[in-house]
Structure formats: C-alpha cells, structure tokens
Amino acid sequence: MSDKSKMPVILVVDDNPQNLQLVAGLLNDALACDLCFASSGADALEVMGSIAPDLILLDVNMPEMNGFEVCSAIRATPEWLDIPVIFLTAQRESDFIVKGFEAGGSDYVGKPFESRELLARVQLHLELKLKRDELKHRNDELETAIARIKRLEGIIPICMYCKKIRDNDSAWQQMERYISEHSDALFSHGICPDCFAERYEKS
Numbered sequence: 001m002s003d004k005s006k007m008p009v010i011l012v013v014d015d016n017p018q019n020l021q022l023v024a025g026l027l028n029d030a031l032a033c034d035l036c037f038a039s040s041g042a043d044a045l046e047v048m049g050s051i052a053p054d055l056i057l058l059d060v061n062m063p064e065m066n067g068f069e070v071c072s073a074i075r076a077t078p079e080w081l082d083i084p085v086i087f088l089t090a091q092r093e094s095d096f097i098v099k100g101f102e103a104g105g106s107d108y109v110g111k112p113f114e115s116r117e118l119l120a121r122v123q124l125h126l127e128l129k130l131k132r133d134e135l136k137h138r139n140d141e142l143e144t145a146i147a148r149i150k151r152l153e154g155i156i157p158i159c160m161y162c163k164k165i166r167d168n169d170s171a172w173q174q175m176e177r178y179i180s181e182h183s184d185a186l187f188s189h190g191i192c193p194d195c196f197a198e199r200y201e202k203s
Helices: 017-030 041-048 068-075 094-100 115-150 175-181 193-201
Strands: 009-013 035-037 055-059 085-089 107-110
Touching: 009 017, 009 041, 017 035, 017 107, 017 115, 035 041, 041 068, 055 068, 055 175, 068 085, 068 094, 085 094, 085 115
Parallel strands: 009 035, 009 055, 055 085, 085 107
Antiparallel strands: none
16 A cells, blocks of 8 residues: 655755755745755765655756756656656746756746745645556556456356366366465355255254
C-alpha cells in the first residue's frame, strides 16, 4: 500500500546559500514537507540517486551545469520522468521560458519571487504529483487483481462424477486443492442441508 502519512520531499537546488535559506524558511513555515538541498547541478543529481523527491525547485543560472542541463538529465532518467521541476529564474523573456519547458520543466517562478505565488505553484504541482502516484498505485493493485482472476479463467476440465479437476500436467486433483493453488481463496469445511439430510436424518 502507498504510505499516505509520508510527507512529500522537495529538493531545492541553488548555488546561492541565501536563496536556499530563504526558500527553506518559506516552505517550512507553510507546508508539511521534508526538504533536501543541493548547491549545484551535479550535487542535485547525486542527491536524487538516493532520495526520490516529489518536487524540485531548480535555479537556472548555475556554474558548470545550468538548470536546463540538470532538468534534461532528470528527464533522461525514466524513474524521474514524473517529478515536477519548477525553475527559479530572474529571466522573464519568452524565449528563455520556452527553453525551460523544452528542457522538461513543469513551471517557473521569476526572481525575486513573490512568496504566495511560489507557494501556490509548489502546492499545485505537489498535489498533482501525489494524485498521479496514488492513481498509479491503484492501477498496479487493479492489474494484480486482474492477473489473479485470469488464473482461473478459461475452460477447466472437471470430472462429472467426483468433481476432481485435471491440471495442466493431466493430473487429477481435488477441486479445493486446485483452487487453492490457483488463487488466494481459503476453505472452511461445512455441510450443506442436502448432505446433512442424506447422511444423518435417514439414520
């Protein structure tokens, strides 16, 4: 089962310690979440190797590896495809914003950012991510249930007299044993009214 009590994890990536501190203070005051930090793109990818965040706040202008390059690396990793990435950038030109979306970004917030806007975008993308995770979990459960049901589908050869079932190896076995081996069903033995009358009332 999915752990609904687990707090979402947000990774904040920025090479400016003051920006990290500012964002951390804002998120800690407003959201129930766990925070992790990275001061470079390489550090961010290393952190993600051991921690799978539910959302990433990613600075664009960083040395060595900028935010677009980091986001492209994230999107190139299948298990990270669904993690929303919100760019933090002072650039507001249309071409720059489009480049961010082409790199795989989910959204962006301009610097200096307005606290309510940042929180609103973070909450929106977190909710969408957690709902997608829950839907995937339910789909996995459904597929497992369907697989179990399919194990008892089709024509099952059964003896018309003793009701034994012939398995795939052409061996005959008791019906309850066959069903137990091909499903999660459990049996508790009783006696039906007809059998009770035949075996006990006549005597």
